Amino acid sequence: MSKENWFLVILILLLLLLPLSESRFYVFLGTDILIMGLFAVSLNLLLGYTGLVSFGQAAYFGVGAYTCALLMKKASIAFPISFAAAGVFGAIVACLIGFFCIRLTKIYFAMLTLAFSQIVWAIAFKWNSLTGGDTGLIGVSFPAHLDSPTRFYYFTLVVVVLSLYLLRKLVNSPFGRILTTIRENPERTEFIGINVKLFQLIAFMISGFFAAIAGALFGIFNHSIFPDFIFWPQSAEVLIMSLLGGIYNFFGPLVGAAVLLYLRMQVTSFTQYWPLILGTILALILFFFPGGIVGFLKNQRIFAKWNR
Amino acid sequence: MEPMILNVERVKKSFDGFVAVNGVSFSVKTGEICSIIGPNGAGKTTLFNLITGHLPVDEGRLLFKGKDITRTPPHKICRLGMGRSFQRTNIFPRLTVFENIQAALVAHRGESLNFFKPVESFFREETQALLERVGLKDFAETVGGSLSYGFQKQLELGIALASDPELLLLDEPTAGMSALETHQTIQLVGRITREKGLTLLFTEHDMEVVFSISARILVLHQGRLIAEGSPEEVRNNSDVRKVYLGEAR
Numbered sequence: 001m002s003k004e005n006w007f008l009v010i011l012i013l014l015l016l017l018l019p020l021s022e023s024r025f026y027v028f029l030g031t032d033i034l035i036m037g038l039f040a041v042s043l044n045l046l047l048g049y050t051g052l053v054s055f056g057q058a059a060y061f062g063v064g065a066y067t068c069a070l071l072m073k074k075a076s077i078a079f080p081i082s083f084a085a086a087g088v089f090g091a092i093v094a095c096l097i098g099f100f101c102i103r104l105t106k107i108y109f110a111m112l113t114l115a116f117s118q119i120v121w122a123i124a125f126k127w128n129s130l131t132g133g134d135t136g137l138i139g140v141s142f143p144a145h146l147d148s149p150t151r152f153y154y155f156t157l158v159v160v161v162l163s164l165y166l167l168r169k170l171v172n173s174p175f176g177r178i179l180t181t182i183r184e185n186p187e188r189t190e191f192i193g194i195n196v197k198l199f200q201l202i203a204f205m206i207s208g209f210f211a212a213i214a215g216a217l218f219g220i221f222n223h224s225i226f227p228d229f230i231f232w233p234q235s236a237e238v239l240i241m242s243l244l245g246g247i248y249n250f251f252g253p254l255v256g257a258a259v260l261l262y263l264r265m266q267v268t269s270f271t272q273y274w275p276l277i278l279g280t281i282l283a284l285i286l287f288f289f290p291g292g293i294v295g296f297l298k299n300q301r302i303f304a305k306w307n308r
Numbered sequence: 309m310e311p312m313i314l315n316v317e318r319v320k321k322s323f324d325g326f327v328a329v330n331g332v333s334f335s336v337k338t339g340e341i342c343s344i345i346g347p348n349g350a351g352k353t354t355l356f357n358l359i360t361g362h363l364p365v366d367e368g369r370l371l372f373k374g375k376d377i378t379r380t381p382p383h384k385i386c387r388l389g390m391g392r393s394f395q396r397t398n399i400f401p402r403l404t405v406f407e408n409i410q411a412a413l414v415a416h417r418g419e420s421l422n423f424f425k426p427v428e429s430f431f432r433e434e435t436q437a438l439l440e441r442v443g444l445k446d447f448a449e450t451v452g453g454s455l456s457y458g459f460q461k462q463l464e465l466g467i468a469l470a471s472d473p474e475l476l477l478l479d480e481p482t483a484g485m486s487a488l489e490t491h492q493t494i495q496l497v498g499r500i501t502r503e504k505g506l507t508l509l510f511t512e513h514d515m516e517v518v519f520s521i522s523a524r525i526l527v528l529h530q531g532r533l534i535a536e537g538s539p540e541e542v543r544n545n546s547d548v549r550k551v552y553l554g555e556a557r
Contacts, residue, residue: 174414174422174430181411184400191360192415193386193471199420 015157019150029265031153033258034160035217040241040253041167042210047239048247049171050203051183052102055110056117057211057238059097060090062124062230064212065219066131069140074130079143083216090212091205093120098204102197114232121230136226140219156217163210168250170206179203240278244285246292255294312371313338313475313507314359319368321351321358328354330531331368336475341501341508343518346528347551352511353395355528356479360392361385372475387416391473395480395511397460401453405444405463408452410435412470442466443496458489462496469500476501478510482517490514494521519543 018030039061046052064086071082097116104112124131131137146152170176178199181189186196219225228234237260245256260278267274289296314336321329329351336342344352357363359370361382370378377385386392400408413431414420439445442462447455452463461481468476481497482490494517501508512518518525518539525542527535535545542548 169424169426172426172428173424174419174427177407177411177414177427178420180403181400181415184402185398187362188394188398188400188467189415190362190382191386191392192412192467193383194415194420195381195383 012157012161016154019153024149027149027153029261031149031156031221033254033261034156035214035221036238036241036261037254037257038160038163038217039211039214040238040245040257041164041250042207042214043238044242044247044250044253045167045171045179045203045207045210047242048249048252049176049183050179050200051186052200052203053106053110053239054101054113054204054207054235055232055239056097056113056115056120056235057207058230058232058234059113059117059120060094060208060211061215061218061234061238062120062225062227063093064090064215065225065229066124066137066215067212068216069137069219069225070130072143073137073140079146083213086216087209087213090215091209094208094211095201095205098201098208102200102204114235117230117235118232121227121232124230125227131225131227134227136224136228137219138224140223140225142220146220152221156221159213159217163213164254167206167210171250175199175202240282242292244282244292246294246296248291249294249298252292252294256292259293311338311374312336313373314509315369315371316355316359317369317371319355319358319370320366321354321363322366327531329358332528332531332533333368334526334533334536336507336509338474338507339505340524341498341522342510342524342526343522344509344511344526344528345513345515345518346511349530350528351531352528353479356392356477356511360390360477386471389472389474390477391468391471391475392477393461393464393468393479393481395483397457397464399452399460399463399467401451403452404448405439405450405452405455406435406448408463409438409466409470412467413438416471438466438470441469441500443492458485458493461485461489461493465497465500469504473506475507475509478508480511480513482512482514490517497521 015030019027043054043057046054067089068082068086071077071085072079097113101109101112101116125133127133142152146155178189178194182196182199190196215229241256241260242253243256244260245254246252264274267277285292312335316332316334318331318333319329320331332355344355346352354363358365361377361380365378369376372385372388372390375388377388400411403411410431413434414427417431419430436445439448442465444459444462444466447459452460455463478497482493485493497508498521500506522539525537525539526533527542527548529551534551535542535548
């Protein structure tokens with residue numbers, strides 16, 4: 001087993017032991033980080049691997065959250081089915097939106113993903129009878145058998161670890177390699193015989209699926225869902241997490257999510273200038289460590305041997 | 309009659325009223341080494357982009373191995389057996405040399421929709437063999453973008469060869485190279501073309517290269533084909549001398 005895999009096994013064991021701390025704070029923070037980490041990694045499949053700067057990732061996150069909660073609350077459908085449906089519906093919405101977005105490139109692509117996510121937001125905001133509009137969906141309760149923060153933490157841990165396992169296999173597969181060639185050079189990729197737009201669309205759907213899974217988890221974790229989940233700052237935040245942790249490493253966005261959420265929790269307890277501090281950190285990272293936190297650590301001597 | 313691998317029939321392309329390629333017709337025989345020359349802006353690269361489907365033609369028809377490819381997208385043309393290199397080097401800069409070639413093999417051999425097996429294990433021997441063929445076996449683990457310009461061109465040739473092309477289009481294969489690199493690249497291209505029995509169509513600005521390896525030369529000027537023939541014929545053509553050879557040297 002490689003050193004990286006040993007490290008992961010130890011990390012997962014530590015995460016399994018986390019609730020033994022009996023600290024509601026850490027269980028809460030741990031759940032939050034795992035969910036947002038999955039969300040960020042799902043975005044990074046597009047951002048870091050395929051080279052598509054999606055500025056509307058919150059759309060799929062929100063779709064997942066609403067789908068799962070609405071199916072449970074309004075249609076009384078069992079949690080496992082609602083949960084799976086959230087992922088599938090996220091992928092379908094991503095397919096529809098992606099179909100149009102991949103026709104554009106660069107800044108136009110990014111703006112179109114933003115435009116579509118704002119449309120999804122507007123639907124959630126205005127469709128009062130279904131989504132509760134501005135007030136949101138209140139009182140989303142834990143599903144049966146997962147009815148305590150600790151139990152839900154374990155459920156989240158299993159889902160996130162399994163999702164990351166699948167995504168990691170995916171990026172190391174031939175399909176994943178082709179995604180990186182698209183990131184590096186779409187024109188050339190076309191002329192090694194690849195239908196670039198088709199591959200981009202598949203990446204979009206997979207990314208949408210996992211973003212929706214993260215959203216479904218978050219809706220339950222938060223006990224309520226608001227249109228804010230889909231509003232553009234949510235898309236920006238997950239983009240910041242990815243950049244902070246490093247987009248050229250599989251686990252970078254997860255590390256970024258952990259650092260951002262932990263810092264935010266610490267910083268907001270003694271100052272209201274969190275955006276200022278976040279902005280400063282991000283600017284420093286972009287200027288001095290374009291590879292993000294993980295990229296920086298991997299370049300250090302002690303960790304150098306971890307590189308393949 | 310020898311079979312034609314490529315037929316270009318009255319192909320026309322304009323950009324915002326500027327006619328870049330104006331009714332060009334020619335054919336390339338299977339197994340032939342053919343070059344297109346012409347001053348800057350003659351329309352050589354545009355013509356290539358039309359043939360490979362990167363640009364849609366306005367008028368005319370393109371046949372590859374007798375099959376109409378006028379409206380076929382680039383990735384399908386590539387799969388039919390056409391390889392190309394680009395004028396500005398076109399590799400995957402942040403992947404290693406090995407990964408560059410391996411990715412091209414994965415794409416060509418239909419493994420690109422394999423989602424779960426580790427990609428490292430795919431086509432290792434074939435990749436190694438191709439690296440050796442294009443003279444890059446000592447650079448397998450080097451990141452593509454950090455290679456010298458000449459080596460990057462060789463890598464691009466390797467990527468093009470990975471898709472087992474029958475017709476290889478090279479757009480200025482020696483552009484920006486030193487005299488030594490030019491010589492080596494041409495040797496390499498010539499050797500591979502002969503060994504694999506490829507048909508080669510290339511554009512080039514270096515006259516020495518053109519006259520040394522091509523069997524037939526097409527001369528393009530302001531979007532039109534003004535001459536066509538053996539190196540000897542082209543050299544003695546008065547129109548060519550006027551617009552091109554005289555002007556260049």
